[in-house]
Amino acid sequence: AAHIATTNTCEDCHSTTAFSPTRRVDHTQVLGVCVSCHNTAVATGKPPGHIPSSDDCNACHTTAAWVPARP
Secondary structure (H helix, E strand, O other): OOOOOEOOOHHHHOOOOOOOOOOOOOHHHEOOOHHHOOOOOOOOOOOOOOOOOOOOHHHOOOOOOOOOOOO
16 A cells, blocks of 8 residues: 555566565656655655755656756
């Protein structure tokens, strides 16, 4: 029930030998907003030096890479 919302199949992120940790996450197939996973509990959130912002991550970042951020 706590799994992230995605259109991927299990094999796209998990291996057949161990369900956890995930091999990779195809961010282009994730449904919902970034902070639903990147909340420091499920996945790494904003780093300590991040500029103060209440914007959603995708206002500056892409699903392909966090860096470089768009102004």
